[in-house]
Amino acid sequence: MTTASTIRSVRAFTVRGGGADYHDQGDDHWIDDHIATPMAKYPEYRQSRQSFGINVLGTLVVEVEADDGTTGFAVTTAGEPGAYIVERHLARFVEGAPVTAIERIWDQMYSASLFYGRKGLVLNVISAIDLALWDLLGKLRQEPVYALIGGAVRDEQVFYATGSRPDLARKMGFIGGKMPVRHGPAEGAEGLTATVERFAAMREEVGPDFWLMADCWMSLDLDYATRLGLALREHGLRWIEEALPPDDYWGYSELRKRLPPDVLVTTGEHEATRWGFRLLLEMGCCDLIQPDVNWCGGLTELLKISALADSRGVLVVPHGSSVYSYHFAITRHNSPFSEFLMMHPQASEVVPMFSPLLLDEPVPVNGRLRVPDTPGFGVRLNPECVLARPYEH
Numbered sequence: 001m002t003t004a005s006t007i008r009s010v011r012a013f014t015v016r017g018g019g020a021d022y023h024d025q026g027d028d029h030w031i032d033d034h035i036a037t038p039m040a041k042y043p044e045y046r047q048s049r050q051s052f053g054i055n056v057l058g059t060l061v062v063e064v065e066a067d068d069g070t071t072g073f074a075v076t077t078a079g080e081p082g083a084y085i086v087e088r089h090l091a092r093f094v095e096g097a098p099v100t101a102i103e104r105i106w107d108q109m110y111s112a113s114l115f116y117g118r119k120g121l122v123l124n125v126i127s128a129i130d131l132a133l134w135d136l137l138g139k140l141r142q143e144p145v146y147a148l149i150g151g152a153v154r155d156e157q158v159f160y161a162t163g164s165r166p167d168l169a170r171k172m173g174f175i176g177g178k179m180p181v182r183h184g185p186a187e188g189a190e191g192l193t194a195t196v197e198r199f200a201a202m203r204e205e206v207g208p209d210f211w212l213m214a215d216c217w218m219s220l221d222l223d224y225a226t227r228l229g230l231a232l233r234e235h236g237l238r239w240i241e242e243a244l245p246p247d248d249y250w251g252y253s254e255l256r257k258r259l260p261p262d263v264l265v266t267t268g269e270h271e272a273t274r275w276g277f278r279l280l281l282e283m284g285c286c287d288l289i290q291p292d293v294n295w296c297g298g299l300t301e302l303l304k305i306s307a308l309a310d311s312r313g314v315l316v317v318p319h320g321s322s323v324y325s326y327h328f329a330i331t332r333h334n335s336p337f338s339e340f341l342m343m344h345p346q347a348s349e350v351v352p353m354f355s356p357l358l359l360d361e362p363v364p365v366n367g368r369l370r371v372p373d374t375p376g377f378g379v380r381l382n383p384e385c386v387l388a389r390p391y392e393h
């Protein structure tokens with residue numbers, strides 16, 4: 001009887017190399033090859049995002065164990081600082097609580113960390129604990145998480161692919177391809193021309209109907225984003241993503257006004273909580289929001305964010321995040337398609353997004369996926385991935 005079960009312990013582990021910190025890859029990977037970022041104004045940090053620390057945190061693995069020994073887990077981008085926050089601070093709201101007290105635990109974790117949290121790392125940690133609790137509840141009730149939050153509204157989820165090769169993604173059956181923008185304002189007119197030429201060449205490769213998107217990873221300014229959006233529109237740009245830093249709500253609102261309606265403006269992967277997304281929605285910043293369930297506050301918060309968006313007719317297309325977003329999206333009418341991040345170094349094969357950390361991690365086949373009905377999120381930790389527990393309490 002799950003309502004009587006309590007949480008006996010919560011444990012925080014760290015691991016390096018792929019996993020939830022999917023930017024933590026080896027050399028010669030498309031995801032670290034001269035991609036535009038807010039750091040690109042400094043030439044020494046232009047070639048590689050790892051050079052300025054995009055993979056500095058590593059993966060945090062959170063385990064929660066019920067009094068009958070059943071264990072749930074989840075992962076996020078938080079590494080050692082995240083492990084400290086779990087074991088030294090947030091564990092007190094989890095241990096001893098009923099396994100069903102997910103809402104109360106969430107509110108206590110968020111409220112108790114407001115003085116140093118609100119977004120970023122702390123919300124990544126809260127997300128991982130929240131997702132681990134949902135995994136545990138699913139395992140105790142022998143139900144997949146999607147069945148705990150209302151059940152599937154469609155038989156399968158369709159995906160677009162993010163990576164350097166939309167031409168290959170089209171052949172693999174994905175509904176679209178999102179390319180990273182590689183040049184920002186610091187590289188001047190030549191950089192913008194190079195982006196447009198690369199996009200135009202890709203449009204030639206994929207034909208007129210395949211979705212093509214540009215991911216700017218917070219790297220542009222309003223003027224440059226306007227010019228780039230208009231230039232790429234000539235080659236069938238479906239959306240321009242995260243053109244500006246996440247706190248520039250005013251810039252996004254103005255960009256939305258400046259670009260024609262057939263070019264969608266999207267953002268949200270580095271936004272967190274219902275309040276952050278309410279700001280995006282009420283200021284008219286974007287046409288579609290892209291929360292990451294491992295970063296925005298977890299499934300408990302994403303359900304609230306999704307309802308806000310749904311009330312305004314806005315789609316929620318979660319950023320990456322593997323099974324944690326698949327179990328959510330399959331239950332939401334306003335999440336009709338999802339992102340799949342191509343984590344193969346040349347984006348030429350479909351490999352599990354959080355590889356090598358999770359076993360049984362499902363991947364889209366021919367661009368679509370039926371979410372397995374295995375209890376919880378349906379994945380296991382790979383015992384070959386060596387975990388450390390730096391702050392055992």
Ligand SMILES: C[C@H](O)[C@H](O)[C@@H](O)[C@@H](O)C(=O)O
Nearest residue numbers: 035162180215217319320341
């Ligand atoms: C491909 C992008 O530069 C990022 O690496 C990616 O994590 C994210 O922005 C995305 O939308 O997948």
Ligand SMILES: [Mg+2]
Nearest residue numbers: 215241242269
């Ligand atoms: Mg993105």
